[in-house]
Each structure stands twice: as C-alpha cells, then as structure tokens.
Amino acid sequence: MRFSDGFRTAAFILLLLLALLQIGSMLANILRQIDTLSDARADNQIWTLAQAEVDYRRLTTVLYSADAVDDLTEVRNRFDIFYSRIQTLQESDRYTSFLSRDGFREQFEAIRSYLDAALPYIDGSDTELFRDLPMLASFTRDVEDQVRQLALTGLNDAAIQTQSIRDETRTLLRQLASATMLLIIGLLMVLFVTRIYYRETREASKAIRISRARIATMIETALDGILVTDPDGFLLESNRAAQTMFGLEDAVDDLLHLSGLIRNPEGPESYNNPAASGLVGQGRKLATGLRLDGTEFAAEVSLMQTTTEAQDDIFVAYVRDITARLKAEADLLQARDQAEEGERTKANLLAVMSHEIRTPLNGVIGAADLLEATPLTDKQASYVAAMRTSGDVLMRHINDVLEMSRLDAGSELREPQPLNLRKIVTDTVDSQRAVASRLNTTLKVQVAEDVPHLVAGELQGLQQCLLNLISNAIKFAPSGQVSAEVDLFGKDDLIEFRVSDDGMGIPEDELPKVFDDFFAGDASFARQRQGTGLGLGITQRIVRAMGGEIGAESILGEGSLFWFRVPLPEVSTSQKEMPLRPLPADHMQSFNILLVEDNEINRMITGDMLRNAGHQVTEATDGAQGVATAEAKKFDLILMDISMPGMDGITAARTIRDGKGASQESVIIALTAQVLPPDADEITQAGIQDVLHKPVSSQALIAAITGAVQRADSTTQEPEARPAGRLDPAVLKDVVDNIGLSDLRQHHQEFARDIAPLLESLTSPSTLTENDRSLAHKLSGAAAVLGMCQMHEALARLENTLSDPNSAMDAALAHEIADIWQDTETEFLTFLSDSVPKTP
Numbered sequence: 001m002r003f004s005d006g007f008r009t010a011a012f013i014l015l016l017l018l019a020l021l022q023i024g025s026m027l028a029n030i031l032r033q034i035d036t037l038s039d040a041r042a043d044n045q046i047w048t049l050a051q052a053e054v055d056y057r058r059l060t061t062v063l064y065s066a067d068a069v070d071d072l073t074e075v076r077n078r079f080d081i082f083y084s085r086i087q088t089l090q091e092s093d094r095y096t097s098f099l100s101r102d103g104f105r106e107q108f109e110a111i112r113s114y115l116d117a118a119l120p121y122i123d124g125s126d127t128e129l130f131r132d133l134p135m136l137a138s139f140t141r142d143v144e145d146q147v148r149q150l151a152l153t154g155l156n157d158a159a160i161q162t163q164s165i166r167d168e169t170r171t172l173l174r175q176l177a178s179a180t181m182l183l184i185i186g187l188l189m190v191l192f193v194t195r196i197y198y199r200e201t202r203e204a205s206k207a208i209r210i211s212r213a214r215i216a217t218m219i220e221t222a223l224d225g226i227l228v229t230d231p232d233g234f235l236l237e238s239n240r241a242a243q244t245m246f247g248l249e250d251a252v253d254d255l256l257h258l259s260g261l262i263r264n265p266e267g268p269e270s271y272n273n274p275a276a277s278g279l280v281g282q283g284r285k286l287a288t289g290l291r292l293d294g295t296e297f298a299a300e301v302s303l304m305q306t307t308t309e310a311q312d313d314i315f316v317a318y319v320r321d322i323t324a325r326l327k328a329e330a331d332l333l334q335a336r337d338q339a340e341e342g343e344r345t346k347a348n349l350l351a352v353m354s355h356e357i358r359t360p361l362n363g364v365i366g367a368a369d370l371l372e373a374t375p376l377t378d379k380q381a382s383y384v385a386a387m388r389t390s391g392d393v394l395m396r397h398i399n400d401v402l403e404m405s406r407l408d409a410g411s412e413l414r415e416p417q418p419l420n421l422r423k424i425v426t427d428t429v430d431s432q433r434a435v436a437s438r439l440n441t442t443l444k445v446q447v448a449e450d451v452p453h454l455v456a457g458e459l460q461g462l463q464q465c466l467l468n469l470i471s472n473a474i475k476f477a478p479s480g481q482v483s484a485e486v487d488l489f490g491k492d493d494l495i496e497f498r499v500s501d502d503g504m505g506i507p508e509d510e511l512p513k514v515f516d517d518f519f520a521g522d523a524s525f526a527r528q529r530q531g532t533g534l535g536l537g538i539t540q541r542i543v544r545a546m547g548g549e550i551g552a553e554s555i556l557g558e559g560s561l562f563w564f565r566v567p568l569p570e571v572s573t574s575q576k577e578m579p580l581r582p583l584p585a586d587h588m589q590s591f592n593i594l595l596v597e598d599n600e601i602n603r604m605i606t607g608d609m610l611r612n613a614g615h616q617v618t619e620a621t622d623g624a625q626g627v628a629t630a631e632a633k634k635f636d637l638i639l640m641d642i643s644m645p646g647m648d649g650i651t652a653a654r655t656i657r658d659g660k661g662a663s664q665e666s667v668i669i670a671l672t673a674q675v676l677p678p679d680a681d682e683i684t685q686a687g688i689q690d691v692l693h694k695p696v697s698s699q700a701l702i703a704a705i706t707g708a709v710q711r712a713d714s715t716t717q718e719p720e721a722r723p724a725g726r727l728d729p730a731v732l733k734d735v736v737d738n739i740g741l742s743d744l745r746q747h748h749q750e751f752a753r754d755i756a757p758l759l760e761s762l763t764s765p766s767t768l769t770e771n772d773r774s775l776a777h778k779l780s781g782a783a784a785v786l787g788m789c790q791m792h793e794a795l796a797r798l799e800n801t802l803s804d805p806n807s808a809m810d811a812a813l814a815h816e817i818a819d820i821w822q823d824t825e826t827e828f829l830t831f832l833s834d835s836v837p838k839t840p
Contacts, residue, residue: 001495003031015330046486058078059079059081062075063136077688225318226317227315229257232272234255245297246261261316262299263290265286265288274303275305280304281305300320302318330753379739412430416456417457421454445485462527465564469499477559481501483500497564498562505557505559548566550564574803591615592635596640601785601786602746605747634663637667638668643777649672671691726790726823727828741835755779788824795817
C-alpha cells in the first residue's frame with residue numbers, strides 16, 4: 001500500500017514537471033507575441049492613412065468657404081498639413097510595403113501629381129491665389145476618390161495584418177490553456193492524495209484530543225470540587241473548584257489525606273479509609289468541609305470508586321459547598337415571615353387610608369357640592385367645577401387602590417341583584433359623552449336584541465368594568481370612534497361585552513401586559529394617561545371575581561378591542577331592579593367659537609370673556625393652526641387676530657373662505673391692536689364681516705358676536721377714543737370683572753418680564769432686529785388688552801417703524817417708550833393696590 005502510494009506520488013510530480021515545462025515554452029512565445037502587439041506601428045499607420053483623408057476634407061472645406069484674402073492663410077495652412085501627411089507616407093520606412101502594392105501606388109501617384117500641380121498656386125501671391133481659388137478647388141475635388149481609396153486600401157491591409165496576429169495569439173492561448181489544464185489536473189490529483197494522508201492523521205489526532213478533553217473536562221470544568229485519591233485516601237489530583245473551595249492553591253504538603261479535608265458528622269472517622277467507609281456509591285451525604293486555614297463549611301459529598309490502567313483503584317469525591325444554599329433557605333423563611341408581616345401592615349395602612357384620607361376628601365367634595373348650590377360668578381363656578389373634578393379624580397385613585405387590595409385579599413363581590421342591563425350600558429356610555437365631546441370622539445352603543453333586559457349581577461362591579469374600558473378607549477381615540485357592544489356568548493348565561501376604538505392601537509409585544517398593575521405602555525401611551533395604571537388590572541380582577549374572563553386584541557395603528565364575558569343569568573321581570581346613580585348632564589353652550597390669537601395674554605383673557613358668556617371656545621396660536629382647525633371642524637364664529645407671525649389674519653381668513661373646509665361659511669370677526677385700521681377693501685375681500693379694535697370690552701365683544709352670528713348688519717368698528725392718561729380705567733375694570741384681580745396681577749408681571757429685553761435693546765436703536773419687531777407686536781397687543789393705551793400706541797409705532805426697511809429708527813421714540821413704560825408701571829401698580837379690598 002505504501003509503495004503504491006509513493007509510485008502514484010512520483011508519477012504525479014513528473015506529470016506536473018512536464019506541464020510546467022510546456023507552460024514555460026508557451027509563456028515565452030506569448031511574451032514575444034505581446035512584444036509584437038505592443039508595437040504601435042500598425043496603429044500609427046492606420047491613424048496616418050485615416051488622418052490623411054481628414055486633412056484632405058478640411059482643405060476642401062477651407063477652399064470652398066474662403067471668400068476673402070484674409071482666409072488665404074487658413075488655406076495655405078490646411079494645404080501644408082495635407083502635403084506633410086502625404087510626404088510622411090512617401091518618405092517613412094513604415095509605409096514602404098504599402099507603396100509597393102499596385103493599387104496603392106497608382107492612387108498615391110495621382111495625389112502626388114495633384115500636390116505638385118497645386119504647389120505653384122499656394123506659393124504664389126495672395127492676389128493670384130485668391131483669383132485662382134476656384135480652379136484650385138476644382139483640382140482638389142478631382143483627387144477625392146484617390147484620397148478615399150488610399151485610406152480604404154491602407155485600412156484593409158492593416159486589418160489583414162491584425163487578423164494574422166490575432167490568429168497567432170489565439171493559437172498560443174489555446175496551447176497555454178491546454179498546458180494549464182494539465183497542470184491543474186495534476187495539482188488536483190496531488191491534492192487528493194495529500195488530503196487522504198491528512199485525513200488519516202487528523203482522525204488519529206482527534207481521538208487523542210477527545211480522550212484528553214474528557215479527562216480535562218471532568219477534572220477542571222466541574223462546578224463541584226473533585227478530589228481524586230489512592231486506595232489509602234491520599235490526594236492525587238484536584239480540580240480548580242476543589243482548590244478554591246479548600247484553599248489548596250498554596251498547599252506545600254503533597255501528602256494530603258481525604259480525612260483532613262472532609263469530616264462526616266455521623267462518623268468522624270469515615271473518610272480515614274474510603275474503601276471501608278461504606279459511603280461509596282451512596283449518593284450525596286451531608287458533611288463538614290475543612291479548609292487548610294482551619295475554617296469549616298457545610299458540604300455535600302458523593303464518593304465514587306473507579307479503575308485505571310496505571311493503578312488498580314482510585315476514589316473520586318465530588319464535593320459541593322452548600323453554605324449559600326442553607327443561608328438562602330434561612331433568608332427565604334425570614335422573607336416569608338416579613339412578607340406576612342408586610343401584608344398585615346398593608347392591611348392596617350389601607351384601613352388608615354380609608355378613614356384618614358377618604359373622610360376629609362368627602363368633606364372637600366361635599367363642601368364643593370354645597371358651594372355649587374350658592375350664587376356664584378361664572379369664574380367661581382369654573383373654580384368649583386375644577387375643585388370637584390380634581391376631588392373626584394383623587395377619590396377614584398383612592399378607590400382604585402382600595403378596590404385592588406380588597407380583590408387581592410380574596411373579598412367577594414356584593415350579592416347579585418336584578419339589573420336592567422340595557423339601561424346600565426346606555427347610562428354608562430352616556431356618562432362619558434362629555435369627555436368624548438371634548439376629545440371630539442364619537443361614542444356608539446349597541447345591545448343585541450336577544451340579550452335579556454333583566455339579569456342578575458353585581459351592579460357596581462359591572463359598571464366599573466364598563467366605565468374603565470370605555471374611558472380607557474376614549475383616551476386613546478381622540479377625534480375617533482369608540483363602540484360598546486353587548487351580545488350573548490354561546491348557549492349559557494355568558495354575556496360578552498366588547499369595547500372597541502380606532503385609536504393608535506397597542507404593540508404586539510405589549511398586549512399581554514396591558515392588564516398588569518401600573519402598566520402604561522411606552523412614552524407615547526403614557527403621555528395620554530392621567531391615572532394610576534390600575535384600571536385594567538382592577539377590571540381583570542372584578543371580571544374574574546364575577547366568574548368571567550377578559551382579553552384584548554389590537555392592531556398597531558388601527559385600533560384595539562377589549563372584551564369580557566361574565567355569567568349574568570336572566571331573572572323574572574317581576575323582581576325589582578337596582579336603582580342606578582344619576583349621571584350629571586352637560587351644560588349646553590351658546591356658540592362654538594374658534595379664537596385665533598398668537599398673544600398668550602390676549603388669548604387667555606379673550607377666551608375667559610367668551611367662556612364666561614357661555615360660549616365654547618377652541619384656541620389656535622397662529623394663522624396656520626387656525627386654518628387647519630377651521631377646515632377640520634365646523635365653528636359658528638371665528639375671532640381672527642389681524643397681525644400674527646407667519647400667516648397673518650387676513651391671509652388666514654382668505655384661505656378659509658377659498659378652501660372647502662368645515663368652517664368655510666362661518667362668520668369671521670377680526671381683532672386688531674393696530675393704531676391705523678386695516679384697508680376696508682382688503683378686509684371685505686378676505687371674507688371678514690367685522691373688525692374689533694383692542695382693547696375691546698366684554699360687552700362689546702359679546703354684542704358683536706351675537707349680532708354677527710344672527711346676521712345683523714355690521715360695519716367696521718372705528719377705534720374708540722383713548723383717555724388722556726396712561727391707563728384706560730374702563731378696560732381695566734372690564735378685565736378685572738372677567739378674570740379677577742389675581743390673574744390681572746399675574747399678566748402684568750408677565751408683561752413687565754417680557755418688555756425688559758425690549759427696553760434693553762432700545763438703548764441701542766441701531767441694533768434692533770426682527771425679533772425686536774416681533775416682540776413689539778406681541779407687547780402692543782398685550783398692552784391694549786391690559787388697558788395700557790399709550791403704551792399700546794407707542795409700541796405699535798415702533799412695530800410699524802421696524803417693519804418698514806426704508807424707515808430709520810428714531811432715538812426719540814425709544815426714549816418716549818421708556819418714559820411711557822415708567823409712568824404706566826407706576827399707575828398700574830397704584831391701580832392694583834387700590835383694587836385690593838380693604839379689611840374693616
């Protein structure tokens with residue numbers, strides 16, 4: 001076998017040598033052929049012949065286009081170039097083979113004859129040459145065929161030579177390919193034989209590595225400590241875990257005995273003689289480990305016996321340190337005791353919460369109810385409503401926590417009572433219509449015809465489940481639709497309740513967690529929640545307590561569906577149903593108004609005036625937002641500020657009129673703080689029915705709105721006469737009546753804070769920027785609303801000056817604004833001080 005393999009290897013080597021010699025010979029021939037191909041003579045010959053025809057064409061063009069003596073220079077240049085090209089063909093050794101051919105020689109001689117005949121004309125005077133140009137052109141045209149045939153003949157001859165070279169190169173490449181293939185075959189055969197040798201060697205090496213790896217794995221990578229001893233119990237080997245466990249890394253005594261490392265609590269001498277200990281093969285036994293430093297630890301030991309080639313018997317002890325496990329068991333018992341104590345503490349805390357928090361909170365809500373029944377201003381009523389709403393929210397959070405704890409403690413629901421299921425579902429949905437209306441959400445309810453009218457169930461639990469799911473759906477479906485459906489499920493008493501919405505949906509990976517306590521989803525979901533995150537968790541507990549099941553389905557971006565099924569058996573109609581708690585009705589407001597105002601102070605005060613008058617107000621902070629809001633929703637009236645950054649009020653009104661939005665036909669009233677009224681034609685063309693000048697009293701505002709909506713005749717209002725002082729007392733009184741003295745003081749502080757940087761910029765009028773103009777516009781409108789009439793006019797003049805690029809900033813105006821503000825500030829603070837009620 002070995003001789004045969006050697007012979008084959010020698011034959012393969014010889015074959016490779018022959019292939020290499022053949023390839024070397026081929027490479028030498030190819031190199032010579034490459035040298036021939038790299039010679040640029042053939043290419044130069046073809047190019048020269050082709051260029052001769054090009055030069056002839058250019059000479060012909062110049063001869064026929066020359067119409068003045070000044071063109072003769074170009075004629076001579078082109079003739080000289082063509083002459084030099086033909087002279088090169090005649091004198092160069094490269095073209096000797098071409099000139100010797102019959103067809104090529106006759107054509108070349110004809111061209112030479114033409115050049116000799118034309119040379120006297122070219123060398124003559126300009127006058128003679130210009131006179132004889134037609135004749136020279138005719139001579140030149142006569143040799144056109146010869147020039148053309150000269151180029152074609154040369155190209156054909158060059159092509160023949162190129163084809164010959166190509167054929168020779170192809171033959172050499174084929175020979176080289178054959179020799180290369182022979183070499184590759186030889187290499188593959190050598191590789192095949194080498195691979196056989198390599199595989200045999202690798203298999204033998206692999207067997208050795210596997211055998212060693214098994215031993216190394218057993219000794220070095222075991223999690224437990226391994227001690228290997230001789231039949232007398234003296235230590236032979238130990239793995240890394242055992243060395244760390246017993247502190248054997250620094251051991252200097254090689255004659256360590258197993259009994260010095262392990263002690264059996266039942267028989268201390270058991271490990272003196274492993275073979276006679278009776279522990280071999282008995283599994284894990286409790287023992288005490290002894291480290292070399294004298295410390296002890298709790299251990300489990302398993303003793304095994306085996307036989308090796310080097311020695312008849314060896315013993316292997318597997319040791320596990322169980323100190324941490326015993327400590328964990330003790331900690332677990334302690335944690336259990338602490339958890340039980342914590343549950344008792346939690347129950348006590350909830351009892352305290354129920355009494356100490358709910359009792360005063362009930363007092364607050366009750367006091368709000370009593371205060372609500374007394375005569376109140378609209379502003380005071382809004383404060384009472386806000387207090388009542390906040391109290392209800394807080395009470396609901398407390399009830400959520402208490403309800404969750406009650407259900408977790410295993411408390412049963414109240415006894416089932418006869419319930420009018422249709423009324424419960426309808427009233428629960430209706431109780432959320434006010435919230436849905438504020439979010440522009442449509443609520444739908446549908447109860448199947450075969451659902452019983454009267455069922456036995458737990459009223460508060462059923463109401464709370466429906467309320468939690470419906471309110472949750474409304475939060476996540478603003479400007480969308482929420483549907484509540486009730487249907488029978490199967491033939492039993494199970495009734496299925498479904499609440500669906502077309503909101504943002506829930507990611508698939510978060511859907512299984514929606515019923516977890518305090519779950520709020522990602523940031524985009526959490527920002528829309530204002531609860532404890534217990535609603536769905538409590539709903540799940542109530543449903544399970546009623547013997548039902550609950551689930552959720554959702555498609556991200558399309559909406560969600562929450563359902564629960566509970567057994568509600570039908571009861572006789574003769575039984576009296578449980579009364580439902582009355583639900584508050586929403587207050588119907590007069591007009592639906594869109595307020596478009598970029599100034600925050602103006603927007604807040606005007607909005608309060610409108611709300612105090614009983615109107616529903618939607619606010620937009622600029623013209624673009626106002627247009628988008630008006631296109632999306634129908635409004636009875638739009639109050640539009642004229643001067644706003646970006647899209648002004650006139651442009652916004654024109655856009656609303658020209659579009660096809662919901663408020664295209666709504667009444668539009670303009671608000672302006674400008675000293676000069678806007679152009680009447682521009683106002684009319686924009687579709688604005690009326691213009692109110694700031695500051696405008698609440699009476700004038702409400703009167704204008706009422707008249708406009710009722711389509712009464714209205715004309716552009718002229719600015720009211722300003723009082724002589726810095727402040728307008730009538731405007732201030734109207735503002736105090738509408739928003740109160742406290743809010744007026746806050747708006748004054750905001751105005752004083754905002755005007756400070758403008759006054760600082762006015763100290764250097766030449767450095768004023770577009771930001772200063774925008775700030776002047778904002779403060780001008782705010783001054784008008786706050787009754788600072790002279791401050792309003794001065795800031796309006798400043799705004800107009802900065803808006804005109806051709807106007808220079810007057811330093812006197814800057815000083816005037818500073819003086820007016822100083823006097824206005826003094827008068828305003830005096831007004832605020834005088835308006836504080838005096839204590840008797």
